[in-house]
Amino acid sequence: MAEHLSLYMPEWLAYTLAALVHAFLLINVIAVGALFFIWQERKVCGRIQDRLGPTRVGGKFGWLQTLADGVKLLSKEDTMPKGADGLLFRLAPYISFCASFAAFMVLPFASGWSAIGTTIGAFLILALLGLEVFGVILAGYASGSKWSLFGGMREAAQVVSYEVPLGLSVIVPVVVAGTMDLSAIGDMQRGWFTNWFLFHDPFTFITFWVFFTCATASVNRAPFDLAEAESELVAGFHTEYSGLRWSFFFMAEYGSMFLVSGIGVVLFLGAWNGPIPILEPLAYQTRGEPFHWGGFVANIVGVANFILKAVVLVTVMMWVRWTLPRLRIDQVMKTCLKYCMPIVCFTFLGATLWSYFVPGGLFLPPAQPYGAVRDHSAEYIRPPLAAGLTDNAQQAPATEPSHHAAVQPAASQDAVPQVAGRLADGPAREARP
Amino acid sequence: MINWHSVLFLLFSLVTCMFAVAVVASSNIVRMAFYLIISLGATAGLFFLADAAFVGAMQLMIYVGGTLVLLVFGVMLTAQGPFVSMRTSGGEWVLGAIVGGSLLALLLQAAFSVEDWRAAPLPNPWGATVAANGLEGTVIVQAKQPRQANGDPWEGTVIRFQQEPESGKSLVFYPEGGEPLPTATQWVEYLNQDPRFSEHLVAALPDGSNGSAPVANGDQVYLARRYPRTDERASGIGLALLGARPDAGGSGQGGISGYLLPFEIVSIHLLVVLVGAAYLARTKRRVTTNGRSPAAAIADA
Numbered sequence: 023m024a025e026h027l028s029l030y031m032p033e034w035l036a037y038t039l040a041a042l043v044h045a046f047l048l049i050n051v052i053a054v055g056a057l058f059f060i061w062q063e064r065k066v067c068g069r070i071q072d073r074l075g076p077t078r079v080g081g082k083f084g085w086l087q088t089l090a091d092g093v094k095l096l097s098k099e100d101t102m103p104k105g106a107d108g109l110l111f112r113l114a115p116y117i118s119f120c121a122s123f124a125a126f127m128v129l130p131f132a133s134g135w136s137a138i139g140t141t142i143g144a145f146l147i148l149a150l151l152g153l154e155v156f157g158v159i160l161a162g163y164a165s166g167s168k169w170s171l172f173g174g175m176r177e178a179a180q181v182v183s184y185e186v187p188l189g190l191s192v193i194v195p196v197v198v199a200g201t202m203d204l205s206a207i208g209d210m211q212r213g214w215f216t217n218w219f220l221f222h223d224p225f226t227f228i229t230f231w232v233f234f235t236c237a238t239a240s241v242n243r244a245p246f247d248l249a250e251a252e253s254e255l256v257a258g259f260h261t262e263y264s265g266l267r268w269s270f271f272f273m274a275e276y277g278s279m280f281l282v283s284g285i286g287v288v289l290f291l292g293a294w295n296g297p298i299p300i301l302e303p304l305a306y307q308t309r310g311e312p313f314h315w316g317g318f319v320a321n322i323v324g325v326a327n328f329i330l331k332a333v334v335l336v337t338v339m340m341w342v343r344w345t346l347p348r349l350r351i352d353q354v355m356k357t358c359l360k361y362c363m364p365i366v367c368f369t370f371l372g373a374t375l376w377s378y379f380v381p382g383g384l385f386l387p388p389a390q391p392y393g394a395v396r397d398h399s400a401e402y403i404r405p406p407l408a409a410g411l412t413d414n415a416q417q418a419p420a421t422e423p424s425h426h427a428a429v430q431p432a433a434s435q436d437a438v439p440q441v442a443g444r445l446a447d448g449p450a451r452e453a454r455p
Numbered sequence: 456m457i458n459w460h461s462v463l464f465l466l467f468s469l470v471t472c473m474f475a476v477a478v479v480a481s482s483n484i485v486r487m488a489f490y491l492i493i494s495l496g497a498t499a500g501l502f503f504l505a506d507a508a509f510v511g512a513m514q515l516m517i518y519v520g521g522t523l524v525l526l527v528f529g530v531m532l533t534a535q536g537p538f539v540s541m542r543t544s545g546g547e548w549v550l551g552a553i554v555g556g557s558l559l560a561l562l563l564q565a566a567f568s569v570e571d572w573r574a575a576p577l578p579n580p581w582g583a584t585v586a587a588n589g590l591e592g593t594v595i596v597q598a599k600q601p602r603q604a605n606g607d608p609w610e611g612t613v614i615r616f617q618q619e620p621e622s623g624k625s626l627v628f629y630p631e632g633g634e635p636l637p638t639a640t641q642w643v644e645y646l647n648q649d650p651r652f653s654e655h656l657v658a659a660l661p662d663g664s665n666g667s668a669p670v671a672n673g674d675q676v677y678l679a680r681r682y683p684r685t686d687e688r689a690s691g692i693g694l695a696l697l698g699a700r701p702d703a704g705g706s707g708q709g710g711i712s713g714y715l716l717p718f719e720i721v722s723i724h725l726l727v728v729l730v731g732a733a734y735l736a737r738t739k740r741r742v743t744t745n746g747r748s749p750a751a752a753i754a755d756a
Binding site: 034037038107109110113140141142145146148149150152153155156159160163164171174175178179181182185 | 457458459483485486489492496508509511512513515516519520521523524525527528531
């Protein structure tokens, strides 16, 4: 986006604007998402417990209930225990929220639509997500309360353990795709739903469920919500929080729920591609063009697809929360070390062997990434600059023309074949407006 | 005009240094760990700024997300009471200053003995040189204009030719030691064949001019090349961290041409931090809690 903007304005302004727009959009995704998910959680919880949930605020279905709660939280007093460590107590909610927000920057919402398009997206997003635990640990420690401290320690133990199977289960689709670029991984699953990595082979199918379990645990949701176990620890790490700071923890929690669901969707559930490739012809037309309405529409529909799938996963998390009882800490550890780890190690091995011996999916051969767009492998093999010429070109060449002229013919012979190749496709591609 | 690169570099490096100092100055272990988190996180920011995204993500994953969580966890498990703060005796200060100072001296020496990082070899071999050389009339190199082709952002430079009123000559491109090339198409072909330019040049196009007619006043040529890929830019610095200097063209002096030594010393520094944290967390006699005497604190525990 910054590149497009810099056509019309100076570069520094273009980059600032692009950064602001991206940040604004993502903040809204988190904030509006949290508003919706909290309302949804109440309705789901109500349904499962055979009651109605919110019904009044905002007319039908109580859809403004969260907003009313937000206003209430804003007007609450911001208390801090006397024995607390003031600095860390105040900062902790923001650390949680910032980590969750930072991870959103890498998440692609449609083909190529992410705030930061990086080639190591799958890795970076895990690294950023792992930072969220600091907020909880520091909150637990800084509150100066036993309940909070217990909550924080449980969270630390749990997250450190679950990061291992979570990371391994993310590696499995990365092995299948051969890239860590989330956008490319999404593009590979285009076509019919049989191309989704979930159905790629039996191992990825198993891995998805392990991933979902570990993701639920890593965002601290029931049945893994030991850090805030309200039946034992009052409210765990956020016992002492109130008002706005408390709501930041909530926003971070719902933000990361959506985030891990989004990662699951991109890695296993076909990302922004629908089950039936209706819009594929539209998307194809975007290749080689800077902007095309067809591709734009396809991407908009893709965003809708993506959000729908992610919301479904979030709903499953809620369903699980209100169905299963909370695990004990030993059961949590047992789930991680005795079940998730061995299973994901096995599927990792299996998926590796599968992609080596049976390159291709279970039902259909997998789609390749759009070659012209993201396959840069050819660029890595590049003849070195002709010796001596670079220096001449950089130091004022006008001062020593004779030397220059002498060197040039030899070098241009070297360069002619690849220049011819480039001439054949380069200008031809570019010249068609 | 704001150069965001410099601004962000200053910001991140300031945060790194300030919080590194804060780690030493603070007397509360958990706060120290928190400052260390920020310091190491800002270091990761520096890596991202250098386009070494993978190194940055590694830094976040291993040091911030892994090591420090364990560190905080360990402190919470072993601390004798809430908000452990430490008193450091004079002897420890002296010892610490000697060890830290010698490490700093070693680091500074190692860092400044290395050649400066030069601009990557990729930048514009054709920009001003083409424009200024062999052309009669004024050549205006306009701002870089990115365009998109095949989904890749291409960086291009628009060169517009403006005839000087007094010369009255038509614009002709004289390649060095070659025939004059009067039309845009001809010298675009020349640019594509000259290895100095064609190496990174994907396309040079007459832009808004009739290609076969002699170049006229106000004509533009769009020189396009691909953006250097992030990976390409990162691999240069990555190699430098391992000791090789692709930017220096192999002309590094002696064995210390790369950044291997500073890099390794920094990693040893992190090891020292870990050992120190373990030592501090398990020490019993020097701990006081909230100003009470050590004996009372131990008796409480």
